[in-house]
Amino acid sequence: MSPTIRFVRLPQIDPGLIQAHMSDPRVAEHMPLLTGAWDADTVAQFVATKEACWQRDGLGHWAILADGDYVGWGGFQKEGEDWDFGLVLHPDRFGLGLRIARQALEIARDDPRIPYVTFLLPPSRKNLGALRRMGADYIGDTSYGPETFRKYRLDTA
16 A cells, blocks of 8 residues: 655654664765765755745745655755755665656646746756656756756746
């Protein structure tokens, strides 16, 4: 039976769970901008930054629960004119990614401010079939800080 997926705000999650998640080296493999160790201060700053997006844009990143258990975080962040969608799951829950993404994208489809979403993927991500099945189109490479990412776009209208 598939777990029930819920989105809640990050401050509702035990900071120790976020710290353990973001300290897992398997997570860092696909997050080239993730540098340094995560401690309580790093988690607090991360949560505050993501909450500021909610205050500024009325939308942001959630903590993701599967049957009540924290499995990762993800959501939407305004990047210039784009609404970028990101998803960072605990490695033991990678298999929920497509289902969670589809559920989140339904929220974007219901939001008139979001005619499309973008996805920035590091070159280390090789399995891109799910993006194609959702209908996302590759639109080119882009730099974010010192790293290059592959940028995809999915119309939500």
